[in-house]
Amino acid sequence: MDIPSKYSAQTVESKWYDYWMTHNYFHSTPDDREPYTIVIPPPNVTGVLHMGHMLNNTIQDVLIRRARLKGKNACWVPGTDHASIATEAKVVAKLKAQGIDKNDLSREEFLKHAWEWTEEYGGVILEQLKKLGCSCDWDRTKFTMDEDMSEAVIKVFVDLFNKGLIYRGYRMVNWDPEAQTTLSDEEVIHEERTDKLYYVKYKIEGENAYVTIATTRPETILGDTAVCINPDDERFTHLKGKKVIVPLCDRVIPIIEDDYVDIEFGTGCLKVTPAHDVNDKDIGDRHNLDVIDVLNPDGSMNSFGLHHEGKDRVIARKDVAKELEDMGLLVKTESIVHNVGTSERTKAVIEPRLSDQWFLKMEDLAKPALDAVLTNGEVKLFPKKFENTYRHWMENIRDWNISRQLRWGQQIPAYYYGDGKEDFVVAQNLTEAVELAREKTSNSELKASDLTQESDVVDTWFSAWLWPMNVFDGIRNPENEEIKYYYPTNDLVTGPDILFFWVARMIVAGYEYKDSRPFENVYLTGLVRDKQRRKMSKSLGNSPDALKLIDDYGAGGVRVGLLLSSAAGNDLMFDEALCQQGKQFANKIWNALRLVKGWEVDNSISQPNSNRIAIEWFESKFQKDLVEIEDHFSKYRLSDALMTIYKLVWDDFCGSFLEMVKPSYQKPIDAQTLEKVNTIFEEVLKIVHPFMPFLTEELWHFIKERSPEEALIVAKWPETKSIDEALISEFEFASEVISGIRNIRKQKNIASKDAIKFSVVNNENATSTFDEVIFKMGNLESFNYVEDSIEGALTFRVKSNEYFIPMEGSIDVEAEIKKLTEELNYTEGFLISVQKKLSNERFVNNAPEQVVASEKKKEADALAKIETIKGSLASLQ
RNA sequence: UGAGGUAUAGCUCAGUGGUUAGAGCAUCACGCUUACAUCGUGAAAGUCAUAGGUUCGAAUCCUAUUACCUCAACCA
Numbered sequence: 001m002d003i004p005s006k007y008s009a010q011t012v013e014s015k016w017y018d019y020w021m022t023h024n025y026f027h028s029t030p031d032d033r034e035p036y037t038i039v040i041p042p043p044n045v046t047g048v049l050h051m052g053h054m055l056n057n058t059i060q061d062v063l064i065r066r067a068r069l070k071g072k073n074a075c076w077v078p079g080t081d082h083a084s085i086a087t088e089a090k091v092v093a094k095l096k097a098q099g100i101d102k103n104d105l106s107r108e109e110f111l112k113h114a115w116e117w118t119e120e121y122g123g124v125i126l127e128q129l130k131k132l133g134c135s136c137d138w139d140r141t142k143f144t145m146d147e148d149m150s151e152a153v154i155k156v157f158v159d160l161f162n163k164g165l166i167y168r169g170y171r172m173v174n175w176d177p178e179a180q181t182t183l184s185d186e187e188v189i190h191e192e193r194t195d196k197l198y199y200v201k202y203k204i205e206g207e208n209a210y211v212t213i214a215t216t217r218p219e220t221i222l223g224d225t226a227v228c229i230n231p232d233d234e235r236f237t238h239l240k241g242k243k244v245i246v247p248l249c250d251r252v253i254p255i256i257e258d259d260y261v262d263i264e265f266g267t268g269c270l271k272v273t274p275a276h277d278v279n280d281k282d283i284g285d286r287h288n289l290d291v292i293d294v295l296n297p298d299g300s301m302n303s304f305g306l307h308h309e310g311k312d313r314v315i316a317r318k319d320v321a322k323e324l325e326d327m328g329l330l331v332k333t334e335s336i337v338h339n340v341g342t343s344e345r346t347k348a349v350i351e352p353r354l355s356d357q358w359f360l361k362m363e364d365l366a367k368p369a370l371d372a373v374l375t376n377g378e379v380k381l382f383p384k385k386f387e388n389t390y391r392h393w394m395e396n397i398r399d400w401n402i403s404r405q406l407r408w409g410q411q412i413p414a415y416y417y418g419d420g421k422e423d424f425v426v427a428q429n430l431t432e433a434v435e436l437a438r439e440k441t442s443n444s445e446l447k448a449s450d451l452t453q454e455s456d457v458v459d460t461w462f463s464a465w466l467w468p469m470n471v472f473d474g475i476r477n478p479e480n481e482e483i484k485y486y487y488p489t490n491d492l493v494t495g496p497d498i499l500f501f502w503v504a505r506m507i508v509a510g511y512e513y514k515d516s517r518p519f520e521n522v523y524l525t526g527l528v529r530d531k532q533r534r535k536m537s538k539s540l541g542n543s544p545d546a547l548k549l550i551d552d553y554g555a556g557g558v559r560v561g562l563l564l565s566s567a568a569g570n571d572l573m574f575d576e577a578l579c580q581q582g583k584q585f586a587n588k589i590w591n592a593l594r595l596v597k598g599w600e601v602d603n604s605i606s607q608p609n610s611n612r613i614a615i616e617w618f619e620s621k622f623q624k625d626l627v628e629i630e631d632h633f634s635k636y637r638l639s640d641a642l643m644t645i646y647k648l649v650w651d652d653f654c655g656s657f658l659e660m661v662k663p664s665y666q667k668p669i670d671a672q673t674l675e676k677v678n679t680i681f682e683e684v685l686k687i688v689h690p691f692m693p694f695l696t697e698e699l700w701h702f703i704k705e706r707s708p709e710e711a712l713i714v715a716k717w718p719e720t721k722s723i724d725e726a727l728i729s730e731f732e733f734a735s736e737v738i739s740g741i742r743n744i745r746k747q748k749n750i751a752s753k754d755a756i757k758f759s760v761v762n763n764e765n766a767t768s769t770f771d772e773v774i775f776k777m778g779n780l781e782s783f784n785y786v787e788d789s790i791e792g793a794l795t796f797r798v799k800s801n802e803y804f805i806p807m808e809g810s811i812d813v814e815a816e817i818k819k820l821t822e823e824l825n826y827t828e829g830f831l832i833s834v835q836k837k838l839s840n841e842r843f844v845n846n847a848p849e850q851v852v853a854s855e856k857k858k859e860a861d862a863l864a865k866i867e868t869i870k871g872s873l874a875s876l877q
Numbered sequence: 878u879g880a881g882g883u884a885u886a887g888c889u890c891a892g893u894g895g896u897u898a899g900a901g902c903a904u905c906a907c908g909c910u911u912a913c914a915u916c917g918u919g920a921a922a923g924u925c926a927u928a929g930g931u932u933c934g935a936a937u938c939c940u941a942u943u944a945c946c947u948c949a950a951c952c953a
Contacts, residue, residue: 216953262952266952266953270953272953279951336952338951338952340951341951350951385881385882388881388882389880389948392881497947497948531888533945533946564889564901564902565901570883570890571946573889575889578902584916585915586915587913587915588916590913592912593912594913637891640891643900655917665910665911746907746918752908752918826897833897837934842934843934845933846934847895847934850895852895854895854896855896858896
């Protein structure tokens with residue numbers, strides 16, 4: 001079979017992906033083999049592939065392909081997340097563009113639009129993953145809003161409610177006025193902002209005196225229900241027990257005392273607005289204060305805003321300040337840098353808001369999950385440093401607000417039958433709800449139409465946390481064969497940004513519902529940043545087009561490029577040059593096979609000794625690196641594993657091995673060697689395959705015709721064999737000799753095609769194993785062992801061996817002396833440092849025996865080398 | 878503000894108390910030698926952030942400082 005001179009990634013990649021799909025290699029069903037399972041972190045259903053996904057999924061594909069080669073029953077479950085707030089925001093925007101207001105639609109109408117949107121854009125990202133080469137079991141593709149998935153979510157909600165872990169509470173939550181929904185604490189991003197701090201005077205009731213407070217939010221003055229001082233603040237002793245009058249609305253409110261107030265900050269006097277600040281709410285609860293909410297859900301002022309009613313809070317802030325100034329109550333303003341919570345999705349400034357929400361008690365649930373990571377090691381985080389972060393979060397876990405005022409998601413299965421706080425039941429469906437409600441009310445006449453279902457949906461993560469169980473239907477059918485076979489899964493690969501959102505909660509759910517970990521290892525990737533260390537984001541426009549990268553460098557090039565510099569947990573400074581390097585690596589391997597394929601076989605010639613040695617050496621070197629690669633993989637150091645492979649292939653396989661066995665120009669190769677070379681090539685392709693699946697599969701079939709059962713994707717990972725360490729170090733020595741020859745050729749401009757005479761004084765008693773290799777690689781005319789230095793020759797040294805290349809014409813004695821002197825100086829300096837150690841009695845007495853022995857060996861080697869150099873110098877002078 | 882992390886070659890990073898500290902890329906020089914110029918051969922490049930300490934011995938362990946990163950924090 002002829003190999004094209006260039007590797008065309010595009011045609012090759014689609015060809016093999018189709019081939020793999022046709023032959024169903026990605027599909028897994030339970031069998032006798034050991035399972036290896038990964039569930040994909042489901043991307044947003046309407047999302048598009050970005051660099052983070054590329055990195056993430058490349059890692060997963062490397063792991064899954066490697067497991068497949070190792071004979072495991074590899075199962076990678078793909079899917080997408082309905083991403084309630086993100087998707088709903090997009091649908092709302094689309095409707096708005098069409099002139100439709102979400103609030104004018106019924107729930108059913110809105111959901112119809114959302115499903116249309118999902119069907120139109122959904123799954124694009126999964127198609128993109130195929131381009132990257134991801135070998136997911138597409139037959140298992142799941143969506144968090146699939147009917148069975150939703151059913152399980154509801155089942156879990158009902159169960160947790162019945163266990164008393166879910167409750168309804170009037171709490172202060174993070175309110176996104178843009179999306180008009182609550183957000184969990186994790187969805188709030190705190191941004192540093194510069195705002196104005198307003199100093200406002202409040203008149204003291206019955207006195208012609210004022211007290212000054214400082215606030216960044218004058219519009220909430222209308223919601224003030226107290227002014228608070230620190231009881232220890234001596235400046236304000238005279239205020240104790242008095243009242244003040246709220247400006248603008250002239251409400252009379254008490255001056256209260258609470259330790260919370262920081263004497264140092266502002267004026268030391270705090271206005272308390274329980275409806276709009278968590279801390280104020282706490283103070284309010286302690287002092288039984290009224291709660292006055294001045295805002296509408298969209299962030300505009302309500303009737304408590306008086307003549308500011310209807311204005312957005314930001315506008316009202318300025319207007320109120322102006323009004324206060326006109327009234328002479330604004331003492332001063334100053335700039336202040338503080339943190340403001342913003343919505344992760346809509347970027348809107350978050351309002352603390354009191355409302356009825358559903359909460360999940362976390363404290364008890366978190367305990368097994370905490371132990372799993374920190375005590376018994378059932379779940380391991382890579383890198384380990386995230387354990388601290390995990391501990392910190394889990395130990396300070398707060399109840400999870402799981403309700404969202406959205407429509408796109410699983411509707412909370414609570415059914416109200418009255419206006420009382422407790423007038424509701426929680427049930428799997430309406431029929432059961434009716435029954436329950438009849439029981440609870442003792443009213444057997446109650447009908448379905450008397451019940452109203454809660455309009456809120458659950459937080460997206462409340463479905464995502466069940467993902468590893470739910471994709472195998474483990475919630476609805478806990479004893480089914482698949483969940484028993486595939487669960488717990490093996491590895492989870494995701495970004496540290498969702499360690500709490502998702503990873504921790506999956507662990508919680510795993511212990512609660514399967515009484516076991518959801519996965520054994522969590523590989524936390526870093527963020528993908530650009531060369532200037534900026535986060536890649538749409539707004540900065542610094543994120544390269546993922547698909548264009550694949551077009552430009554091939555999926556293999558991009559995969560290698562991404563993994564070359566991405567240690568687990570470390571941010572990845574993405575640089576397209578790395579993809580270029582990946583592409584060049586593909587080219588290198590491609591051309592290696594072209595070389596081998598170009599060789600003519602001659603069955604009549606026997607195997608040269610140099611080839612036999614070369615094969616033995618490479619097999620050992622391969623094994624040695626294989627051990628290293630396994631070790632890297634075991635620690636999830638994929639980048640190091642890849643680099644080891646890269647060097648093994650480029651330097652050892654192409655640079656040394658193929659050069660050693662390569663027949664000379666237009667000469668044939670012996671059959672025995674060629675067969676071995678092919679076998680070795682196959683072993684190399686196997687270890688490269690997880691990183692560059694397409695290229696290696698293509699070459700695999702170029703080496704010989706294969707049936708579908710013999711495809712590389714399902715080949716057998718190389719077995720480990722014994723390593724001949726001596727052979728490897730002998731080769732290293734020989735390499736230095738070859739380098740020495742090349743150096744001299746270079747310095748003296750001796751063309752590599754001109755054969756040269758070569759002699760050695762073998763002071764080291766080096767073995768002659770690689771002499772034939774040296775002969776060939778150095779293009780020697782002769783290779784003699786001699787007892788004494790050769791006059792009129794160029795020299796170099798390896799350890800204490802001295803090598804000679806006789807030169808026609810004159811030798812530059814000055815240059816030789818200079819070179820020798822430099823070597824001598826270095827070696828003597830080295831010797832001194834070693835001897836200094838050895839003459840230190842405390843070192844000799846305290847250091848371990850083998851350390852002292854190795855120092856002594858160094859000393860002896862250095863002395864021998866010095867001897868050699870001095871001899872050469874003497875003969876030159 | 879707190880917690881955690883990081884600091885080693887121009888860049889990205891290895892380095893497990895014991896080699897006068899390594900790799901890949903980039904740079905420079907030379908070479909189109911019949912797989913690959915997407916290549917080959919070679920060279921140069923480091924006060925291991927700073928200051929102390931422990932130790933026979935520190936890039937490695939400890940302390941402090943500085944800088945950067947991440948996470949957590951609603952001093953109004």
